[in-house]
Amino acid sequence: MSFALTLKTRLLDRKSNESLMLRYAQSGDRTLLTRLYDTCGNDLYHFVVTLSDQTLAKDICQKTWLKVIQKKHLYQHSGQFKAWLFTLARNQLIDEVRRSKHTISDTEQLIDGEQDIEANIDDADAGALFDHALLSLAFEQREAFCLQNEGFSLQDIASITHCPAETVKSRLRYAKDNIRKVLNKHCGDHHD
Amino acid sequence: MTKQNENTDEALEQHYARRKLQHPAPASIKRQLLTKQQDNQGTAYIFRRISYVAAAASTLLLMSLLLIQQSDPISAELDYQLVQLHTLETNTETVSDSINNRYANHYNDYLAQKKTYAAHHKSKAVLHFVDEGWQLKNCDDEVLQLSSELIAALANIQQIDTQISSGDAVEIAFDQTGIILGITRSGNYLSC
Numbered sequence A: 001m002s003f004a005l006t007l008k009t010r011l012l013d014r015k016s017n018e019s020l021m022l023r024y025a026q027s028g029d030r031t032l033l034t035r036l037y038d039t040c041g042n043d044l045y046h047f048v049v050t051l052s053d054q055t056l057a058k059d060i061c062q063k064t065w066l067k068v069i070q071k072k073h074l075y076q077h078s079g080q081f082k083a084w085l086f087t088l089a090r091n092q093l094i095d096e097v098r099r100s101k102h103t104i105s106d107t108e109q110l111i112d113g114e115q116d117i118e119a120n121i122d123d124a125d126a127g128a129l130f131d132h133a134l135l136s137l138a139f140e141q142r143e144a145f146c147l148q149n150e151g152f153s154l155q156d157i158a159s160i161t162h163c164p165a166e167t168v169k170s171r172l173r174y175a176k177d178n179i180r181k182v183l184n185k186h187c188g189d190h191h192d
Numbered sequence B: 001m002t003k004q005n006e007n008t009d010e011a012l013e014q015h016y017a018r019r020k021l022q023h024p025a026p027a028s029i030k031r032q033l034l035t036k037q038q039d040n041q042g043t044a045y046i047f048r049r050i051s052y053v054a055a056a057a058s059t060l061l062l063m064s065l066l067l068i069q070q071s072d073p074i075s076a077e078l079d080y081q082l083v084q085l086h087t088l089e090t091n092t093e094t095v096s097d098s099i100n101n102r103y104a105n106h107y108n109d110y111l112a113q114k115k116t117y118a119a120h121h122k123s124k125a126v127l128h129f130v131d132e133g134w135q136l137k138n139c140d141d142e143v144l145q146l147s148s149e150l151i152a153a154l155a156n157i158q159q160i161d162t163q164i165s166s167g168d169a170v171e172i173a174f175d176q177t178g179i180i181l182g183i184t185r186s187g188n189y190l191s192c
Helices: A002-015 A017-027 A030-051 A054-070 A081-099 A104-118 A126-135 A139-149 A154-161 A165-191 B003-022 B027-071 B073-083 B085-121 B148-156
Strands: B124-129 B133-137 B143-147 B169-174 B180-185
Touching: A017 A030, A017 A081, A030 A054, A030 A081, A030 A139, A030 B003, A030 B027, A054 A081, A054 B027, A081 A154, A126 A139, A126 A165, A126 B003, A139 A154, A139 A165, A139 B003, A154 A165, A165 B003, B133 B148, B143 B148, B148 B180
Parallel strands: none
Antiparallel strands: B124 B133, B124 B169, B133 B143, B169 B180
16 A cells, blocks of 8 residues: 555656656756646746736747756756746746836736726626736736746745745735726626 | 635636636747757757767876876986986996906906016926925925826826926926916026
8 A cells, every 4th residue: 555655656756847857957858848848838828928918928938948948957856846937937027028128017007008908898708807807916916816826835936026925925915805806896887 | 714705716716727728828939949959959969979079088188198107117217317316426436446446456466466477487496306296496495396196187288398307497387376387397507
């Protein structure tokens, strides 16, 4: 029983992102990278596209994965692969925004522009309403909310965003409250 | 957290998951990533090859240097001989002493020879027959007693004049070491 459990744990561990990344760092095997991308590619893109726009998100994702290839030897087994990947992407995004002389508030304005478009959505479209609510959040709140929904703990989010866990907690609370407000408001308006 | 909030959290998670499905990562990211990986692998392969060749070459060079150093002890010995030059100076003295000694030995030999010649070679003596053999008496009243065996041996090699008789003046021939080589009859009488 215990042997079966150990074997199962070993097999699961072998299939984990961390194990894949470690093996990839050692061998540079293309198959392992493909498996890592298949596991985390969509999550990463969604995270970045929620914080920026499609063009920038595509660019950032490409650069991030390229970094994974180039800096694979820097990966430490102590941490989650996905957290490392998201940290790389976030740093890349912040650098890119600074380089293109956009501030985060500029990015928010960019998103706010989208909000006006989204304001015309049909209230019955809950997905679009959620999009609207999510994109109307401040950058830090949106970031924290996305990271939590990607399965990261408070400590992980604090580590990725380089801020204290209490701050993350606060941002999450505000983010959820704001989304709820928007959703409730639209639902209320719809019922009225 | 209230029940309503919990439900809303779940609803938010569901909305988030649905939104993620609506925003998949463009296939071009993966395509480009795999192309980069292939390029990187190719480059890495070339660099690995180069590093192997460089390592092999440097090892070979190192071994060659070590072999050359080991197989060329002459230079080291030369150095050693240089150190021993001080000793050589002493040796020079020794050689000089040796030469002096040899010269002294030769000179002593020469003196001994000269003495032998002076004492016996040119000296003449008067022969007397006695019971034990022959007696040769020179001007210095030195008497040389010749054994019968010596006389017989000299007679065998025909180095004794057969015509000599007791009371004749004879000339005695000595070698360098003073050994009697022959006795011949002298035409002149011994006058001391």
